[in-house]
Amino acid sequence: MVINELQAGLIAAGVAVVVGIFAVNKWQEGRHKRMAEKIFKSEHPDVLLDETGDEPLQSAEKPVRTILRPAPPPAAVSVPGVPAAEQATPGESNQDAPQCSPAGDLQSPPLALLDERVDWIIHLDCSEPVAGSLFWPAQQDALPRLARVVLWFGLNEKKGDWDVLSGHSTGRYRRYGVALQLVDRRGPVSESELQGFLRGLTQLADRFQALVEVPPMRDMLPRALELDQFCAAVDVQIGINVVSKDGGGFPGTKLRGMAEAAGLSLLGDGAFHVRDDLERTLFTLSNRDGQPFAAENMKALTSAGVTLSLDVPRVADGVGVFNRMFLVASQLASSLGGTVVDDNGAPLDERSVALIRGKVGEFQQAMTQRGIVPGSPIALRLFS
Numbered sequence: 001m002v003i004n005e006l007q008a009g010l011i012a013a014g015v016a017v018v019v020g021i022f023a024v025n026k027w028q029e030g031r032h033k034r035m036a037e038k039i040f041k042s043e044h045p046d047v048l049l050d051e052t053g054d055e056p057l058q059s060a061e062k063p064v065r066t067i068l069r070p071a072p073p074p075a076a077v078s079v080p081g082v083p084a085a086e087q088a089t090p091g092e093s094n095q096d097a098p099q100c101s102p103a104g105d106l107q108s109p110p111l112a113l114l115d116e117r118v119d120w121i122i123h124l125d126c127s128e129p130v131a132g133s134l135f136w137p138a139q140q141d142a143l144p145r146l147a148r149v150v151l152w153f154g155l156n157e158k159k160g161d162w163d164v165l166s167g168h169s170t171g172r173y174r175r176y177g178v179a180l181q182l183v184d185r186r187g188p189v190s191e192s193e194l195q196g197f198l199r200g201l202t203q204l205a206d207r208f209q210a211l212v213e214v215p216p217m218r219d220m221l222p223r224a225l226e227l228d229q230f231c232a233a234v235d236v237q238i239g240i241n242v243v244s245k246d247g248g249g250f251p252g253t254k255l256r257g258m259a260e261a262a263g264l265s266l267l268g269d270g271a272f273h274v275r276d277d278l279e280r281t282l283f284t285l286s287n288r289d290g291q292p293f294a295a296e297n298m299k300a301l302t303s304a305g306v307t308l309s310l311d312v313p314r315v316a317d318g319v320g321v322f323n324r325m326f327l328v329a330s331q332l333a334s335s336l337g338g339t340v341v342d343d344n345g346a347p348l349d350e351r352s353v354a355l356i357r358g359k360v361g362e363f364q365q366a367m368t369q370r371g372i373v374p375g376s377p378i379a380l381r382l383f384s
Helices: 005-040 132-142 191-208 220-234 252-261 318-336 350-370 377-382
Strands: 064-067 119-131 150-156 161-164 172-181 210-214 237-244 272-275 281-287 305-311 338-341
Touching: 119 132, 119 191, 132 150, 132 172, 132 191, 172 191, 191 210, 191 220, 220 350, 237 318, 252 318, 272 318, 281 318, 305 318, 318 338, 318 350
Parallel strands: none
Antiparallel strands: 064 210, 119 172, 119 210, 150 161, 150 172, 237 305, 237 338, 272 281, 281 305
């Protein structure tokens, strides 16, 4: 068969294209390999991949920027349950997405919502913008057993600010931020929880060919433990009781009328609440025998006593709220024929009330000195 000049030219062009593609792939492979070797040959331990070392939570003094895997050639990413049209392909173009600024020029997730004393904040820089609708189910799959509060953010580069992510997020983001809360009323985060969190981030970074910034972790667990010990020392709930003098009990209808006249509202948890202008609870009034109050049952109910409770770390002016709570208790006792007593049934005299008031002030002062203002967003998160 005779090959004319046109056919020969097409064959030569095809060979050149194949050789060019092969050369580009080899160059990218070598580039990723050199980058990975440069990072992994550091003396810093690989905190994201080390699952068996004796000191898995050790890190360098400075933040470590780690590539989890040398990035393979771009390929489509699939998540079950997400329509193909909504799934991001790492190599696809996105005309609506602005160019990403250098990572060092980007701000951290908003400290109005986060606090470095309470949260472990980590960033993921994806090679290409990834749809939030794709990333959200992926992170749920990667962190399915984590029982801690985790907040996700996506950097909206058009606004120059961070969007809080949810299952309804529709934006596309090149940089994601995640914050793991280290302490709450269940106690401090454990080493196994930290390791599970890192394994989940490893899966996400591998899936989306992302770079991960890991802050220093050498003091992570001691810091969480120390913070938890402080929180436990000031985590106090004050309860005072109003009981019937003659043991006859309080009629539910009259009790409800008195409570509502004092500014309390019956909520779905079966207790009356006093709330501030932001609908945050200041103190509660509940049935002393543990039976929840219900609007439909108040007419037939007779209560042997009620308990008024103040959650000290969660209110801004603890002393003022305690004074108001004690005033309500005194008014209920006077109107219902009751007595104000402590948990042991002993009447509360002025000396006892002054002692409680002073302790409330001491606890809240200690919190303020620590930088955890009572009733503030950080206090509400820690004491939840």
